[in-house]
Amino acid sequence: MLEITNLHATVADKPILNGVSLHVPAGEVHAIMGPNGSGKSTLAYVLAGRPGYEVSEGSATFGGADLLALEPHERAAAGLFLGFQYPVEIPGVSYLQFLRESLNSQRRSRGEAELSGGEFIKLAKAQATLLGMDAEMLKRPVNVGFSGGEKKRAEMVQMGIMNPKFAVLDETDSGLDIDALKAVGAGINRIMRAPEKGVLLITHYQRLLDYVEPDKVHVLRAGLIERSGGPELAHELEREGYAEAAA
Amino acid sequence: MTAPFPTRKQEEWRYADLDALQPVWEQLGDVATLVLAAGESLEEMWLPIADDVQVRRVQLALGEGANARIFALNNAPVYGRIELEVSLAEGAEFELYAANIGAGLSTNEIVTNVKHVGEGGRSRQVIRSVLNGKAIGSYLGKVEVARGAQQTDAEQSVKAMLLDRGATANCKPELEIFADDVKCAHGATVGELDAMQLFYAESRGLDPASARALLLEGFVMGLWDSAGEADAIGDAARAALRRAA
Numbered sequence: 001m002l003e004i005t006n007l008h009a010t011v012a013d014k015p016i017l018n019g020v021s022l023h024v025p026a027g028e029v030h031a032i033m034g035p036n037g038s039g040k041s042t043l044a045y046v047l048a049g050r051p052g053y054e055v056s057e058g059s060a061t062f063g064g065a066d067l068l069a070l071e072p073h074e075r076a077a078a079g080l081f082l083g084f085q086y087p088v089e090i091p092g093v094s095y096l097q098f099l100r101e102s103l104n105s106q107r108r109s110r111g112e113a114e115l116s117g118g119e120f121i122k123l124a125k126a127q128a129t130l131l132g133m134d135a136e137m138l139k140r141p142v143n144v145g146f147s148g149g150e151k152k153r154a155e156m157v158q159m160g161i162m163n164p165k166f167a168v169l170d171e172t173d174s175g176l177d178i179d180a181l182k183a184v185g186a187g188i189n190r191i192m193r194a195p196e197k198g199v200l201l202i203t204h205y206q207r208l209l210d211y212v213e214p215d216k217v218h219v220l221r222a223g224l225i226e227r228s229g230g231p232e233l234a235h236e237l238e239r240e241g242y243a244e245a246a247a
Numbered sequence: 248m249t250a251p252f253p254t255r256k257q258e259e260w261r262y263a264d265l266d267a268l269q270p271v272w273e274q275l276g277d278v279a280t281l282v283l284a285a286g287e288s289l290e291e292m293w294l295p296i297a298d299d300v301q302v303r304r305v306q307l308a309l310g311e312g313a314n315a316r317i318f319a320l321n322n323a324p325v326y327g328r329i330e331l332e333v334s335l336a337e338g339a340e341f342e343l344y345a346a347n348i349g350a351g352l353s354t355n356e357i358v359t360n361v362k363h364v365g366e367g368g369r370s371r372q373v374i375r376s377v378l379n380g381k382a383i384g385s386y387l388g389k390v391e392v393a394r395g396a397q398q399t400d401a402e403q404s405v406k407a408m409l410l411d412r413g414a415t416a417n418c419k420p421e422l423e424i425f426a427d428d429v430k431c432a433h434g435a436t437v438g439e440l441d442a443m444q445l446f447y448a449e450s451r452g453l454d455p456a457s458a459r460a461l462l463l464e465g466f467v468m469g470l471w472d473s474a475g476e477a478d479a480i481g482d483a484a485r486a487a488l489r490r491a492a
Contacts, residue, residue, distance in 0.1 A: 048450050051442065076452035088447035092465025099451070101461060106452035141465070158451065 001026040001198045002047075002067075002166055007058035008223075009046045016042040018223035019058065022200075024166075029192070029199040031209055031234060034220035035242045040202045041085055043220070044170040047200075048082035049075055062166065076102075077109040079165030081158075083172045085202075087151040090142035095154070096124060098142050099161055106162070127160035130190065132183045148175035156187040167192050168200045173208035185211025206238035250276050262385045262417050264326040264354040267300050275302040278332075283313035285336075292480050293319035293329065293345075295487070304330040309339035311365065318474050319345040319357070322487040327355040335396075337365030343372045344470040347407075348487040349382030349414075356385035356417075363396040363429075370400075375467050376407035378414035379491045385417035388433075394425040403433040408440065408466055410459075410491065460492045 002024040009017040016039045024030045034040050045053045047060060049072035060067040062078060070078065090098065104114040115123065128135040133153050143151050152172055159167055169188070173181055189212055192199045201214060209217075209231065217233040219226045221242070227233065252272055253260040268275075283289055287310065295301060301323040309315055313336070321327045327349075333341050347355040361370045376384035390401045407416030418435035440462050448458035467484050471477035 050446050050450075071455070072446060072449040073452050073454045073458075076450060082450050084447065084450075088443050090444050090447070090462065090465055092467075092469040093461055098448070098461065101457065102448070102451035102453050105454060105457060109452075162451070 001063060002200065003059075003061045005059045007043075007046065007060060008056045009042060010054050010056055011042060011052060015056075016223055017046065020220070020223065020225055022218065022225060024198045024200060026198055027195040028215040029201060029212060030216045030218060031201045031203060031214040032218050032220050033203060033234060033237055033242075038220045039223040040220055041170055042223075044082060044085075044168045044200075044202055047075075047168050048072060048080065073105065074109070076162070076164075077106045081162055081164035081167045083155045083159060083167060083169040085170040085172075085174065087143050087146075087155055089144045089146075091144050093142055095138040095140060095142050096121065099124060099138075099158060103161060124157070124161055127157050130160065131157050131187050132180075133157055149177060149180045152176055152184065153180060156184050156191075160187065160191050163191065165196065166198045166200075168202070170202045171204065172201075173203055173205065181208060182211060184208075188212045206234045209234050250278065252276070259330075259358050259360075259387060261387070262354065262356055262383060263328065267326040267354075268302070268328075271300050271302075275300070276304070278304040278306050280306045280308075281315075282308045283310055283315060285310040285312055287313045289313075289315040290475055291315075291317045292474070292476075293317065294480055294483050295320055295322040295327065299323065299325040301327045302330075303328070305332070307331060307333045307341075309333065309335045309341060311336045312338040314340035314342075316342040316473070317344070318471060318477070318480055319343070320348065320480055320484050320487065321345060321355045321357060322348045322483070323353060323355055324351070325353055327353070329357045331357075331359045332362070333359070333370070334362045334364050335368035335370065338367045339365065340368070341370040342473075343374075344473070345372075345374050346467050346470055346484060347374070347376040347378070347384035347386070348467070348484065348491055349376070349378045349384045350491045351380045351382060354383040354385075356383075356387070358385075358387045360389045360391070361401065363390070363392045363399040363401065366396055367398040368396060368400075371402045372404070373470060374403075374405045375470055376416050377410065377463055377467060377488060377491055378407065378416060379410040381411075381413040381415075382491075383415045383417070385419075387417070387419045387421070389421040389423065390431060392422075392424040392426050392429050392431065396426050397428045399426065399429040399431070401429070401431045405433075405435040406466070407437045408463065409437060410439075456492065460488060463488050463492055
């Protein structure tokens with residue numbers, strides 16, 4: 001479903017990814033772990049198409065199509081969702097308006113009918129409730145005045161509303177307390193665990209993987225996949241640290 | 248009777264498009280006067296019309312404890328000017344929420360002179376400008392606090408967004424304070440759209456033009472939050488932003 005081959009990327013002319021190869025088949029959840037500065041977030045941004053993150057070599061295909069040739073909004077319409085490590089605040093724009101326009105823009109480009117205001121609000125409320133978020137918060141400006149945990153929950157509500165084919169979740173677990181972590185984990189399973197979907201879960205810690213069990217775990221270091229293994233690899237890393245596990 | 252034609256040497260006309268103004272001065276040069284008696288309230292919506300040159304010159308006198316709230320959208324195709332001279336008696340309140348939205352070669356400006364005459368008056372001016380092409384958007388705002396006007400609370404917040412390199416924003420808050428127990432806050436910023444906000448919106452499926460329009464809308468639409476009936480001015484602002492974005 002997502003096929004990354006020998007991906008090299010630079011940020012401000014500095015090489016960050018140095019030949020990442022990774023295949024996530026439909027129906028699987030893969031976790032990417034790795035120390036700070038190993039290129040995890042860069043990989044997420046490159047996949048979503050953030051300006052300034054330049055691919056110098058290699059390829060990434062999504063459902064057989066060249067992902068890197070698409071603009072960020074086209075990637076979203078194709079079914080890719082990026083859960084941000086630091087969700088962005090947008091004063092003056094309510095969450096409801098932001099998400100309705102975004103979703104309808106995606107639907108238009110896929111040739112689907114747009115949702116009416118009423119239909120959208122119903123969908124948004126249902127998803128907020130499932131994630132344990134007060135639906136009233138959706139009337140507020142995007143992420144303004146949200147705590148760190150509320151922002152991450154809101155990212156998952158967005159994912160539930162967009163219902164993507166593939167999600168790249170960049171440290172969605174950071175800043176969450178245990179209850180929020182459970183809710184987010186359950187949300188990922190509910191929204192994304194399906195035979196036709198896939199997830200790339202970027203995390204520092206094992207604890208989210210207790211709730212969302214990965215099919216494969218990869219260790220990213222210095223812009224390269226250093227090791228890959230089953231769920232047991234995450235436990236090993238948790239026990240022994242990245243330095244030990246690499247040896 | 249029309250006032251004498253202004254010159255650029257007058258500070259309050261410094262950025263005006265006098266060439267555009269000259270032919271229509273006879274019709275537009277007059278100053279309208281509004282007087283609010285003690286305790287009276289006023290809420291006004293000033294919407295743009297279709298004319299190339301639009302000028303609104305208003306003198307507003309607020310009696311004791313009177314309050315006036317004005318929402319204005321300045322969006323003339325060639326030259327737009329909103330000029331307000333306000334005097335506040337004791338305990339009076341004045342609020343102005345206004346936007347300059349300018350495209351092409353237009354000049355739109357908001358020029359105010361708020362005079363706190365009595366004690367304990369409050370004034371709040373919030374100005375947002377969105378400018379593209381070679382448009383000019385200006386705010387010249389003078390706040391005068393008279394000798395006896397203690398406990399005055401005056402605020403000016405001015406922000407401008409430039410969408411193209413050739414666009415110009417002028418922000419000039421000016422204070423003249425003759426009382427010693429007052430609060431006069433002012434802030435001004437000029438910026439471009441935030442790259443991270445744009446990417447966030449695009450990553451959710453908005454094409455670049457829609458993402459820009461939405462962010463600009465957020466920048467301006469907050470002005471009307473406290474308006475009783477904001478639909479008309481909100482719709483006009485949205486339409487103006489679509490033309491500018």
